[in-house]
Amino acid sequence: MVALVASNRIDATEMADGVDFDYRHYQKQITAADEFTIGDVTLKWYDIGFEGKPVARGLQLDARRTLTEMSDRWLPADGAGAGFVFLHDCQSIIFLCAAIWSNNNELWTQVFVRTPEEPVFRPQERGDGLGPVFCVWEMGVVWHETLAWTRYLASDRSPDDRQAWLADTLTGLTPEAL
Amino acid sequence: MVGRHVDRPHPGSPVTSGAVTLDRADIGTGVRRAYRHYQKVITPNAPLRTERYALKWYDIGLIGKIVPPALVAEARDLAAGLMAARALADEAGAGFVILNECHEVAYLAVSIWRNDNELWERIYARAQGGEFMPLQDESGWRHHHCVWQLTAICHEHAAWHRFLFGLRDDAGRRQWLSDMCSGLTPEMP
Numbered sequence: 001m002v003a004l005v006a007s008n009r010i011d012a013t014e015m016a017d018g019v020d021f022d023y024r025h026y027q028k029q030i031t032a033a034d035e036f037t038i039g040d041v042t043l044k045w046y047d048i049g050f051e052g053k054p055v056a057r058g059l060q061l062d063a064r065r066t067l068t069e070m071s072d073r074w075l076p077a078d079g080a081g082a083g084f085v086f087l088h089d090c091q092s093i094i095f096l097c098a099a100i101w102s103n104n105n106e107l108w109t110q111v112f113v114r115t116p117e118e119p120v121f122r123p124q125e126r127g128d129g130l131g132p133v134f135c136v137w138e139m140g141v142v143w144h145e146t147l148a149w150t151r152y153l154a155s156d157r158s159p160d161d162r163q164a165w166l167a168d169t170l171t172g173l174t175p176e177a178l
Numbered sequence: 179m180v181g182r183h184v185d186r187p188h189p190g191s192p193v194t195s196g197a198v199t200l201d202r203a204d205i206g207t208g209v210r211r212a213y214r215h216y217q218k219v220i221t222p223n224a225p226l227r228t229e230r231y232a233l234k235w236y237d238i239g240l241i242g243k244i245v246p247p248a249l250v251a252e253a254r255d256l257a258a259g260l261m262a263a264r265a266l267a268d269e270a271g272a273g274f275v276i277l278n279e280c281h282e283v284a285y286l287a288v289s290i291w292r293n294d295n296e297l298w299e300r301i302y303a304r305a306q307g308g309e310f311m312p313l314q315d316e317s318g319w320r321h322h323h324c325v326w327q328l329t330a331i332c333h334e335h336a337a338w339h340r341f342l343f344g345l346r347d348d349a350g351r352r353q354w355l356s357d358m359c360s361g362l363t364p365e366m367p
Contacts, residue, residue, distance in 0.1 A: 012352035015355070
């Protein structure tokens with residue numbers, strides 16, 4: 001059993017934050033692009049890249065081709081659903097995530113990774129213990145889409161509401177100026 | 179949300195969608211026709227302090243129903259054990275824990291910040307009367323989080339942004355510790 005302490009008893013001077021001393025935080029650019037559809041699945045699309053360095057069109061095409069060719073790794077069994085994709089170009093490594101809303105209010109994801117050593121998207125494998133989720137910039141997309149999905153769930157879920165959900169996308173720097 | 183910090187939607191520019199038209203009765207089978215969305219309550223609890231990690235703690239429960247202390251204690255033991263094992267890797271850092279009690283199952287998500295800006299996590303599920311078990315996700319296609327948990331997660335991402343853009347000194351770490359959200363989620367019109 002590990003001792004627990006109340007919030008006001010944690011000493012910040014003895015708390016490690018795990019951040020490299022030389023690290024300097026920065027913004028990235030989120031850009032909405034054309035939707036991706038396959039079967040009865042509709043996914044909004046977001047590119048995430050460095051400011052002033054748009055995600056290459058060829059990379060996006062490769063990502064769309066990957067989602068089509070590897071649809072057995074992420075498509076719901078009934079072949080229907082709604083969600084979003086983000087393609088995050090970190091230069092050294094590239095992340096592609098297909099995310100679908102399921103069971104009314106749950107987000108399910110499949111991440112693909114492409115490295116300089118092996119420039120093809122591969123499904124991200126997961127082992128025991130802690131595993132990577134989203135970085136802080138990708139979360140800008142996830143947060144927007146969580147709010148958009150919540151608005152949809154709270155609506156009448158009419159055809160107009162579905163169209164409003166589809167048009168409810170995000171383009172801008174993340175995070176916003178603090 | 180009611181809390182020390184009020185998150186705002188991202189101010190990015192909305193764009194008009196292309197040619198896609200959604201005209202089905204609902205969006206795939208992702209939403210049951212009879213489903214009616216509802217709010218839940220996010221409540222900060224005492225943080226979990228282990229030898230090498232400081233983890234904020236959130237309880238999420240149904241309105242009017244307190245997350246049972248016995249369930250919290252069980253979850254704390256599990257999270258503490260996970261972080262003790264993690265400490266063997268000679269790492270130290272910060273993160274947060276979410277304990278979400280649903281109608282028939284409870285979820286426990288233990289998350290830490292690694293590599294400066296990445297969130298790493300382990301998720302457990304516990305059926306009524308059972309024990310917390312790791313969610314299996316060998317296929318890579320995985321249950322991530324529900325919209326209520328995502329509220330707390332998104333707040334913590336914003337809090338980490340604020341910390342990273344700050345001086346990252348003792349005052350910044352103290353401010354991060356107290357930068358939590360609480361109240362009903364989602365906000366309803």
